[in-house]
Amino acid sequence: MTPQEPISLNVNRSVMPFREKLWHISWSFVVLLCLLGAIGVATLYSAANGHLEPWATRHFTRFLVALAVMLAVAMVDVRVWMRYAYVAYAITLVLLVAVEIRGSIGMGAQRWIDLGFIQLQPSEMMKIALVMALARYFHGSTLEEVGHPTYLILPAALVLLPAVLVLKQPDLGTAMMLLMSSAALFFLAGVRLWKFGIIGAAGLSAIPVAWRFLKDYQRNRVLTFMNPETDPLGAGYHILQSKIALGSGGILGKGFMQGTQSHLNFLPEKQTDFIFTMLAEELGMVGGVTLIALYALVIIYGYAMAMRSRNHFGRLTGMGITTTFFLYVFINIAMVMGLIPVVGVPLPLISYGGTAMLTLMFGFGLLLSVYVHRDIQIGRRGAYGNI
Amino acid sequence: MNTDIDRGKLFGRRVVVVGAMKAALMSTLIGRLYFLQVVEADRYRMLSEKNRISTRLLPPARGMIVDRFGVPMAVNTQNFQLLVVSEQMNDLDNTLDALSNIIPLTDHDRQRIHRDIERHRSFVPVTVRENLSWEDMARIQVNAPDLPGVIIEEGLTRNYPLKELGAHILGYVSSVTEADLNGDPLLESPGFRIGKAGIERIHDLALRGKSGNVWSEVNSVGRVMQEIKREDGQAGAEVKLTLDIRLQQFAATRLGEESAAAVVVDIHSGEVVLMASTPSFDPNAFAKGLTSSEWHDLISNPRSPLTNKVIAGQYAPGSTFKMMVALAAQESGAMTPEQRVFCSGSLALGNMRFHCWKKGGHGSVDMVQAHMHSCDVYFYEVARRTGIDRIAEMARRFGLGTRTGLELPGERTGLMPDREWKRATLHDSWHPGETLVAGIGQGFMLATPLQLAVMTARIANGEFKVMPRLTKALIVDGPQSKEANAVAVSPLTPLGVAKNHLEVVRQGMYSVSNVQGGTAYAARLDFNGMMLCGKTGSAQVRRISVRERETGVKKNDDLPWEQRDNALFVAFAPSDKPRYAIAVVVEHGGSGAKAAAPIGRDIMREVLRLDPTRDPSMTQTSETDVTGDGG
Known part of the structure; x- marks a missing residue:
């Protein structure tokens, strides 16, 4: 899968020359991402009824910026990322609290911090920062340590703190993604299965309590998910119209730019959350399966790159990033097909929207950094020496 | 380091587990896509069409x-x-x-x-x-x-x-x-x-x-x-x-301000060539919307402009009914045309006295003369001999007491009373005096002007029960040419009245209009040798009190408008070869001879003047030719 690499002569070398790092980047992976970005541009072109404005051009430039960010992140030594993992987590958590406080003071339900050129969404950033912090934590742990329940209190707190804050925003989709990607990391770190069973049981019993804390619109989303056809003009409208669009596409689709449901505006949010529906309406099952296959390829690349790393932080980070990516893909597509409630998760690299793209590409940068620096070995207490 | 190797092995195994779970979930997505886009595709395609196509x-x-x-x-x-x-x-x-x-x-x-x-x-x-x-x-x-x-x-x-x-x-x-x-x-x-x-x-x-x-x-x-x-x-x-707009125009002008109805029926086809009811209203005002005061004026007007009096006005037929009595009498054998009755001015029945309209009486009259002078006493006597049930049966044959079946909503039935009717509706037995009153078309009896016109048309036709109709054809504008669908006419049923009996009645009606002394002689018609045969009627609309009876009945001119007699006139023409029947009712017009007969005569003259242009054989040719002939 990965290209045949020349055997590195500097197995334990602290510093790699820049050109060698470039050489080590998986360019086939980068090409794969570019392909997905291009599909995004084409789909947004269709969503605007054959116009580059307002979405396609901006999506393209954002992708280029995000691509540059990714490559820059890939160039930074993985040990640097490991060293600053907690710091990154702490800063993100502070930002998350900041938007929460601002929201509660009454500035409206803003979930982002405007930096002028880009709007930072701390909840998005947390998806990466949490992976880094957990990877950092479990990097230094032995199997015995992981076996002690008390050892898990700190990482559990690392997860629950942002998850609760995000849930309060309220952003059910992001909270779900934080919990699920963390669960994957806990599992990979060696936490016993029965502990997941206990947590799962506790979670189920908490549902009635959680129900009381959900906002009305969230409850409606869950209820309409259970039975969307009962209210075709109200809350169930989105799901029903999305299914009609998908189903009417058939095997070969209605043709590029020919999707009647999406172009006649029956389909809501066709440029963001429901873009998969439009793509599958126009390109049919063939197009939909091709896209899913491309996403699967990205995940397989992610696995391969993570597994090639010779340090545990790298492997955990790689797996965490890949899992986050997988969750984006799965939740979005499952949601537009009516398999799970509508929670507002975009389709990676294709949906219009800057923050999710930047988050993902930053994550892929980390993944590439892990891959570029795959042969660096880091001690259990490592990452503090000279880099 | 042992632990690191163990950790690595466990990690490797668990990566496989996590990977397998992801693969399974991805397969679910593809399965769902298959379900929506292949299995359920037709259903959603239909829903999608319904979504986007609007009819x-x-x-x-x-x-x-x-x-x-x-x-x-x-x-x-x-x-x-x-x-x-x-x-x-x-x-x-x-x-x-x-x-x-x-x-x-x-x-x-x-x-x-x-x-x-x-x-x-x-x-x-x-x-x-x-x-x-x-x-x-x-x-x-x-x-x-x-x-x-x-x-x-x-x-x-x-x-x-x-x-x-x-x-x-x-x-x-x-x-x-x-x-x-x-x-x-x-x-x-x-x-x-x-x-x-x-x-x-x-x-x-x-x-x-x-x-x-x-x-x-x-x-x-x-x-x-x-x-x-x-x-x-x-x-x-x-x-x-079937209407002739020129006649409508003429009749509207002729009737003028009167509260009146006039209707002309073709005695062969039943086609209604004129149907006028005055006063009328402008239907365009309804389309635009009436103000409440305009509406109030229309519905509170005592001359009821909104009512089509031809089919919805019910009047006592008065003397225009006498032909029915004469026919019933001949058919039953109660009276031959030659038998005479002496009119002294009144007739006593029990302790009641029934007056003729002419104070001094008509002396001895036969059937034709009785028509001509409209002698009440003669018809009291004939009615008494014939009996109400026979009279009613004869009248029904001429269309009285039931709807004529004209294709207009709102037609009323009129009323042809008999013993059975009185028992059923008034729960009372028939009094002999009521037969006498019925003999001169008064009492319970009611008829619409259209019924009177149909009655006259059947007298003139003599063979069939003429049915009035208003629709000549429905013309559908097809892609190639206009396709006219003449309205189907159901075959007419025979009238079943002896020709010689009818002839006597027609002779009576001829005398009314064409023999000096006839009640409508003053309103006689001679248009290019064509005469009309008519019958006048003046029907009381009020009860005459005992005191008034003693002091003398007031003249119509001395009464307020709404208490004056209704004036009626029925006729057919031409007398020798009948073609049209007419009925005219002028509400509270007073005497039929003075108020209704001249109107009927004038309308009939116009009907006859324009007749050549209406003739079925003539309508085939161009209209300019026809007007030349008619003028």
Whole structure:
């Protein structure tokens, strides 16, 4: 899968020359991402009824910026990322609290911090920062340590703190993604299965309590998910119209730019959350399966790159990033097909929207950094020496 | 380090587990995609079509109503409407301000426009004003660049160019009410009108035509993106009536201010060539909308302009009924035409005394003379000998007491009383005196002018029970040519009255109009040698008190209008070769001889004068030839 690499002569070398790092980047992976970005541009072109404005051009430039960010992140030594993992987590958590406080003071339900050129969404950033912090934590742990329940209190707190804050925003989709990607990391770190069973049981019993804390619109989303056809003009409208669009596409689709449901505006949010529906309406099952296959390829690349790393932080980070990516893909597509409630998760690299793209590409940068620096070995207490 | 190796092994195993879970979930997505796009594809394709295709009805143009020569009586006129589309305007109030400089808008108008705009989607045009004049339209068109979102649209409204003439027959159209809805989507299209009275109602389905359809692609808010298919409808059929508009015009003028009814029937075909009821009303006023005071004037007018008196006015037939008595008497053998009755001016029955209209009496009269002088005593005696049931049976054969079946809503039955009727409705037995009163067409008896015309037509025809009808043909405008469907006429049933009996009655009617001393001799007709045979009638509408009986009956001229006698006249012409029958009723006109007979004579003269142009063999030729002959 990965290209045949020349055997590195500097197995334990602290510093790699820049050109060698470039050489080590998986360019086939980068090409794969570019392909997905291009599909995004084409789909947004269709969503605007054959116009580059307002979405396609901006999506393209954002992708280029995000691509540059990714490559820059890939160039930074993985040990640097490991060293600053907690710091990154702490800063993100502070930002998350900041938007929460601002929201509660009454500035409206803003979930982002405007930096002028880009709007930072701390909840998005947390998806990466949490992976880094957990990877950092479990990097230094032995199997015995992981076996002690008390050892898990700190990482559990690392997860629950942002998850609760995000849930309060309220952003059910992001909270779900934080919990699920963390669960994957806990599992990979060696936490016993029965502990997941206990947590799962506790979670189920908490549902009635959680129900009381959900906002009305969230409850409606869950209820309409259970039975969307009962209210075709109200809350169930989105799901029903999305299914009609998908189903009417058939095997070969209605043709590029020919999707009647999406172009006649029956389909809501066709440029963001429901873009998969439009793509599958126009390109049919063939197009939909091709896209899913491309996403699967990205995940397989992610696995391969993570597994090639010779340090545990790298492997955990790689797996965490890949899992986050997988969750984006799965939740979005499952949601537009009516398999799970509508929670507002975009389709990676294709949906219009800057923050999710930047988050993902930053994550892929980390993944590439892990891959570029795959042969660096880091001690259990490592990452503090000279880099 | 041992632990690191263990950790690595566990990690490797768990990566496989996590990977397998992801693979399973991804497969679920593909499975779901297969389910939606392959298994359920047809269902969703159908739903998708239903989503995007909107069907709009194209209401057909309503058919015209014309007289027997094709003169339009009900047409559709172009109506220019001023509409505004809110989404094309910068500011509604600014636009309305600009508009009010051209056409005045009241505050009430403005409120309604605002309300309509709020109710509809922003691209739906809202009516500002209907029936724009040419000047207003021109001024709006000139200012069009300054009036964004203002459009003028062409619509059709029903118009009755002859106004009062025939208003009672044509009826009117009006908006569809809840009760009219029957599932036909055409009825639900905005602004659709259906016939609510008269011919408009009876032939509503034919006049309506068939709606067309436009299929358009619409977006989620219902805006039309493009037209996909169009299927034109079928315009409504043209309804050709049997009426002659020239006669309608003449009769309306002749009847003038009277509260009266006149009807002329072809004694062979039953075609109603004239049906006039005065006073009348302008049906166009209904289309525009009446003010409450105008409406109040119409319904409180004692001469009831809204009623078609020809079919809905019920009057005691008076002496015009005497032919029925004579026929019943001959048929039963109670009286031969030659038998005479002495009229002394009154007839006693028990302790009651029944007077003749002529104080001194007529002396000895036979049947023909009794008709000629309209001798009451003669008919008291004949009725007494014949009996009410035989008289009623004869009268029913001539169409009295039942609806004639003319294709107009609102026809009334009149009343032909007999013993059975009185027992059933008044729970009382028939008194002999009532037979006498019935003998001169008074008492319980009621008839509509149309029934009297049909009765006269059957006397003149002699062979068949003539049935009146108003519709000559329904003409459907086909793709190639006009296709006329003459209205099917059901075969007539025989009258079943002996010819010689009828001849006596006709002789009596001839004498009425053509022998000196006949009650209608003053109103006799001689048009190119064509005479008419008539019968007058003056029917009391009030009870005469005992005291009045002693002091002498007041003259009609001394009574208030609503207490005067109804004046009636029936006739057929020409006398030797009958063709038309007429009935005239002038409400509270006084004497039939003075008030009704001259009108009947004048109308009949016009009917005969114009007859050659109406002749079926002549209508084939061009009309100019015909007028030359007739004039």
